[in-house]
Amino acid sequence: MQIFWIIILFFFIFLQFIFIKKNPAINRLFVLFLFVAFFMWYFVPILLTISGNTVVIDFLGVELTNYCSLAIKELTLYLLILFVFNATSIKKRIIISKVRFIENENLRHDKLFFNFTFIFMVAYIAFLGINQMDYTANNDISKQQGGIFQLLTFFSYYFMAYLWVLLIYGIQNNQRRIAVILIIAHIIVSVLSGSRILLLSLIYLILFLVSREENSIKKVRTYVILVVVSLASVMALPYMSAQRSGADVAVITKSENVWSLVLEELNVKLNSIAYSSVLLKYDHEEFAGFNPYLGSLAKFVPRLFWKDKPTATSFNEDISGIPSRRIPVLLDVNSESYNTGTSAYAVAAWQMGFITVLLTFFLNVLMFKLINNSLNNSSLYIKSFGFMLVGFPQLVMLPTYGDNILQKLIEAFVIFVLLIMLNIISLEHVNENSNF
Incomplete structure (x- = not known):
């Protein structure tokens, strides 16, 4: 019966996607991101699990009935959002008065901003290449709170989003070419450091390049390349996982059933619902309380003024209390670098039960609308905020738990204020009326 309801929910979600695609108010790029996020984090892992690929839930000690029960709740929340x-x-709507964000039309400002982005990203990629090439060291829990790497990463989210927006919407070919070079360099360094999922960036890169290609022959050729790269990326997952874990790659190479290993690896990587079920199994609902929200709201408050301040999205004062780090602790995994995927409903229920599930629902709707409005804005700087907030390329923000949304919105607000202070964007009050 549970599988029946999962199939019904799949049907209504896909139906909702048809309505969304037909809605002229929703940005086409955002529609793509929403669908890919659902396919990755919901459809594929749930389908694999209910089809018999139970390696993840077996390892976690989660019963299939409990997994399906949580999957139904996750899908229901997602459908409502x-x-x-x-x-x-x-x-079309009646607008009496509004404040809108506009890009200051100053070519000198644009050139300076692009040059600064170039210098920053070159320095950031070089820093990654020199200091962060080891996956275990890169994810060490002791290095995830504060420090130069965290500061650089904070600003890199916006600058990286700006490069992608330039690639998709930019009109200056020279800037677009430079953006492509920086994006490829970032992909290479990230993948070599162990972030396998950033191979998705390469697929998106080809997709966005082909979308602006006018020559039909070149377009078909690029689509073929896209399919080949996508398949190669998926097939490479078991080998990359073996290299990172120290397993014998030769055994995988000689395996007669590589495809089953690929499906297993996809389930291991994408099944955030299964991992999140551990929170409810061992900690139970209403365990974390409101601390994760307090930590997110006070993210930029120095501990000098609030010594016992909770860490953002954590139930305690340490990064080990955030859901993706809490799960390995509950599994008694002795690793300072292990972290897992998380799902919106499970984490919200783990916090304050129904109250935070409701908050998560409203905040996700707000987040979706903000992302959509930003991507619909004519300014590349405003579009970059929307691009940054989707959690590209993993798209882990579509959706996510409420306190994580607050954290990301506060981070975006800080960068937004800096752009206003630098006179790159400004606010304009407009009075206008329009008819239905």
């Missing part, structure tokens, strides 16, 4: 977001996104 999509429905309300689509229903409240309308193209």
Whole structure:
């Protein structure tokens, strides 16, 4: 019966995607991101698990019935978020008064900003290449709170988003070429450091390049390359996992059933619902309380003023209390670098039960609308905020738990204020009326 309800929910979610695609108020790029995120984090892992690929839940000690029960709740929350977001996104509406964000048309400012982005990203990629090439060291829990790496990473999210927006929407070919070079360099360094999922960036890169290609022959050729790269990336997952874990790659190479290993690896990597079920199994609902929200709201408050301040999205004062780090602790995994995927409903229920599930619902709808409006804005700087907030390329923000949304919105607000102070964007009050 549980599998029946999962199939029904899949059907209504795909139906909702059809309505969203037909909605002229919703940005086409955002539609793509929403669908890919659902396919990756919901459809593929749930389908694999209910089809008999139970390696993840067996390792976690989670019963299939409990997994399916959580999957139904996750899918129901996701469907409600999509429905309300689509229903409240309308193209034509009466506008009496509004404040809008505009890009200051100053070519000198644009050139300076691009040059600064170039210098920053070159320095950041070089820093990654020199200091962060070891996966274990890169994810060491002791290095995840504060320090130069965290500061650089904080700003890199916006600058990286700006490069992608330039690639997709930019009109200056020279800037677009430089953006491509920096993006490829970032992909290479990230993948070599162990972030296998950033191979997705290469697929997106080809997709966005082909979308602007006018020559039909070149377009078909690039689509072929896209398919080959996508398949190669998927098939490479078991080998990359073996190299990172120290397993014998030769055994995998000689395996007669590599495809089953690929499916297993996909399930291991993408099944955030299974990992999140551990929180509810061992900690139970309402364990974390409101501390994760307090930590997220006070993210930039120095501990000098609040010594016992909770860490953002954590139930305690340490990064080990955030959901993705808490799960390995509950599994008694003795690793300072191990972290897992997390799902929206499970984490929200782990916090304050129904109250934070409700908060997560409203905040995700708000987040979706903010991302959509940002991507619809004519300014490349504003579009970059929308791109940054989707959690590209993993798309882990579509959706996520409420306190994580607050954390990301506060981070975006800090960068937004800096752009206003530098006179790159400004606010403009507009009075206008429009008819339905």
